[in-house]
Amino acid sequence: MREALRVAQAEARSLKELSGLERAAILLLVLGEEHGGALWESLDDDELRKVSLAMSTLGTVPASLVEQVLADLAGQTNRLTVVGDYERTQELLSKLLPKDRVGPIMEEIRGPAGRTIWQRLSNVQDHLLANYLKTEHPQTVALILSRIKAEHSAKVLAMLPEDFATDVMLRILQLDTVSKDTLDQVEDSLRTNFIANLSQTTRRDAHDLLAEIFNSFDRTNESKFMEALERSAFKSAEKIRALMFTFEDITKLDPNSAQALVRAIDKTDLAKALKGASESTKNFFTSKMTTRAATIFNDEMAGLGPIRLKEVDEAQQKIIATAKAMADRGEIIIAKTGNEEDVVLE
Structure with a gap:
């Protein structure tokens, strides 16, 4: 419908x-x-x-x-x-x-993850959005905060000057139907003056950057460099390890995301990636297939015979890359649970 x-x-x-x-x-x-x-x-x-x-x-x-x-x-x-x-x-x-x-x-x-300007704003860090909105007219701020996620609006409002925030809330109460022309102007201004400049004004977290670098290592180099990092900066190494997205982490996907990923990936790559994997990991993937498809897939995996560890790593990296690309497009949600909060890959 x-x-x-x-x-x-x-x-x-x-x-x-x-x-x-x-x-x-x-x-x-x-x-x-x-x-x-x-x-x-x-x-x-x-x-x-x-x-x-x-x-x-x-x-x-x-x-x-x-x-x-x-x-x-x-x-x-x-x-x-x-x-x-x-x-x-x-x-x-x-x-x-x-x-x-x-x-x-x-x-x-x-820009930030999201298909529309309002979805993107909901993924912008609170303090960055608050700093930008401080310079805008309260009526414009009211319109913007009324169109993004309520929890995000709450965090941003808490960071604005109290009198300014109160004025914004009063204007939200009085918001009427907004014309398409006005909405287009606000969206264009946000896109041009804020979203487009985010990559130039924000510094990427170094732990997040290193986590992605480690994700791209083969397992030999990953182990070697992680051990070296643990000896020199143990706490940072722990944080990087928590941020890393590995092949095994795919088994933590929610059912809908898992099925979407299984439909999208090449089955030959998956067969190679699962060589030597635990039965629970294999079952995770085959459970997202039909009975007939799972039988055909298991036969294909058995027919591969022995393969090099390098081929397994390469296949796993392809699947990880596909998962990240789908997450960037908002097609699946990839989350890892750390000590304090869920870390969502964007």
């Missing part, structure tokens, strides 16, 4: 409702890398960012609207439907531009 409503709303959109950037994004998606290369190369970095942002948030564009855009631009129509999202935008840019140009553009678009 919800999907049908979303499709109906998409079909209801007209050419007049599309911005120039959205029309350009649709055209570039239709042209693809083969025919649109010259256009991409002619854009400067600022234009690239704007068009890429518009493309990554298009969603599904119905054929009728694609035809209107093409007819408006070239007077010709084709029965085409294009989908503009983060993955397709990144894939297209990667084929057309150097990595050092693609990386910053996509990082700026993605």
Whole structure:
């Protein structure tokens, strides 16, 4: 029902409702890398960012609207439907531009984890959001805090000056229906002045960085360097170990996330990754398959015969990378329980 409503709303959109950037994004998606290369190369970095942002948030564009855009631009129509999202935008840019140009553009678009600007704000550290909102008008702050998670709003309000926070709460009580134009302006301001600058103004936690580095080691180097770190900085080593996401941690996924991951990963990689794993780990994965699929998978794993430890490590790293990518897109939730709180990979 919800999907049908979303499709109906998409079909209801007209050419007049599309911005120039959205029309350009649709055209570039239709042209693809083969025919649109010259256009991409002619854009400067600022234009690239704007068009890429518009493309990554298009969603599904119905054929009728694609035809209107093409007819408006070239007077010709084709029965085409294009989908503009983060993955397709990144894939297209990667084929057309150097990595050092693609990386910053996509990082700026993605920002903190989340598909919408409001989901992203809910993943921004409390003190960073509070510091930004201190300089905004109370009415704007009221609108913003009314649209993000309540627990996050509470933490941010507690960090604002008391009089300012009280004014914001009073304005939240009086909030009426907000026009689309006003909401678009606030979202654009947040995206341009706050989200896009987060990567430039925040320093990544060193323990988190090292945890990711350790995740990329093969098991020999991981063991060697962890032992060395434990001798020199035991407490830091413990914190890094708690932050690390290992292949065994996949068994802690919730049922829905586990099933989504099993559907997404290559079964040959999984068969290699489970070589030498405990029965409980093997059962965790096969329990997410149908009986027939699990039987076929077990036969395939048995048919592999002996394989090198290096191949096992490589297969496990591929699955870990897939899990992290899915978590970044909000498709699954990966959490580890530490001494004080759950650490969610973003």
